[in-house]
Amino acid sequence: MPLDRTSRPSQVATQARLRGRPSLPKSLTNFARRKPLGAASGLVLLGLLLVAVLAPWIAPRDPQETNAAFKWAKPGGELLLGGDQLGRDVLSRLIHGARISLYVGLVSVGVGITGGTLLGIFSAYLGGKSDLVLQRLVDALMAFPPIILALGLMAARGASINNVVIALVAVLLPGATRVVRAQALSIKELDYVLAARAIGASSWRIMLRHMLPNVAATCIVLSTITLGYAIVVEATLSFLGVGIPPDVPTWGGMLTLGATRYVEVAPWLAIFPGVAIAVVVFAVNLLGDALRDVLDPKLRGL
């Protein structure tokens, strides 16, 4: 039978099945069946992303608008989650805070893990002196507790969203480099890398086309887990008052005022942002665990 266009889609599907790689929707339902908790967490995160993107449209009020009538308003009244010490709507501030948390988290994880992965592969592939020097640099950067390193950067550069992202990248990048390098070192010795070299593939091609896809599982798991971490660090910096300027509504910043000064009069000011952070971190961790078990159980302990 001649190979005509109409027969191609089914052939592609057959090939995909033979390669053992199911289609995306199918693998998603598989994932949901095997790891219901992980899938639910994924949905929570997706929902949150949606809330963050749509914040200006779904927030019931302006997060900055002060209204004396709502000062210390208890949750459940006209304002669903109550009002703060200036009479601002806690719910609207939470919704807008989600934007900051997710923006900072996603950008810093994106840059940090991508950079760390490339550096890790590079370091492992080159070996020798550059590897040694790079790894000592990673050692030195990882000697600082992340918060301390971030605080140093914030002290030098001042409070702003971009500086928080820079500080987070400085914290996440060395960690990712370390993990990916360890994996790339063993991949480098595998036969397919040798085969690629034998047919004359360049170093770049070997690193980007052969080694990179094989550390992808690690990267995905790493990104999920560090996302929670990044959100906590951002919240901590804002909580301490050195992260994002206090006029921007952030979860960490809401906790600062709400938590330390008004615990007795208005506990909800501390509880809601705290719960928001905790829920995101839970969801991220559960999703990360589930992805790790499915993609590569050997990564346990990451």
Place this chain on the structure above:
Amino acid sequence: MRQYAAKRIGLFFPTVLLVTIIVFVVMRLVPGDPALAILEGSGGGAYTQQDLDNLRAKLGTDRPIVTQYGAWVGNALRGDFGNSLWFEAPVMTELKDRLPVSIQLAVMSIVLAVLVAVPLGVLSASKPDSLVDYGARFFTLVGIGLPNFFTAILLTMLLVTVFGWLPPLGYENLWEDPLANLKQMIFPAVALAFYEMAFIARVTRSAMLEVLREDYMRTARSKGLPEREVVWRHGLKNAFLPILTISGWQFGRLFGGTVVIETIFVVPGIGRILIESIFQRDFTMIQAIIVIVGVAILAINLLVDLLCGWLDPRIRYA
């Protein structure tokens, strides 16, 4: 062992050097220079070129950067981190009283964390998928999910609403009034320990699960040892190294957590002064604290590595 130790210690010093360079470079990322940042930061903006030059001379930032670095490291090695810009006194006289406080807090937390985490992890692993295991896993998940400042706030809320009591503010020296000191320190320590506990318990569980599958565990059981003996003596002993490594690692990280906890509970340690120094633009103080913490952590990691090598010959010869 000697060879392993020599190699490990040989790596230690270049890393320490790099740590000092990183801190120095980070602190020079101030837009303009520290002198400019201080003058512009202190509200007014009304300063003359003369003021700027004087401050630069005082900070030493009028010299070439390599000279500045050399002088700073040379003095730091002798324990002199320069004068605090805020207290106008040597940084070390201020830190001398504060370092022990933070160290006490960190030691109390790690001891608490390990004391709870190891039994919890072992119990959880010895009866996988039992009610105890699920309970422990949920508990540790909560611990990992809660940022430490939120744990601390929840703890103070609990104390205020349930017991109508807050740990006394102000600080008593451990050696002068141990009881009052412990009363103040126990809650910060608990708040700080919760996350570490959860983390160590998870590592303990997975290390134990791996060990419990080994042949020698079956041998121990089949020669008739009671289950308790099998799990705690044969099992835990073999799962101990990852637990030790991670506990040592976490102990170093605790100095990051103390920043937050000390701020909330008003504990006069180095964490709190670090935050205050950031607001006061006290760059010499910030620089000193970060370097001390970084080098301390490197030293702790070195110690843990040596301990692991001493305990397990496989590591020595790897």
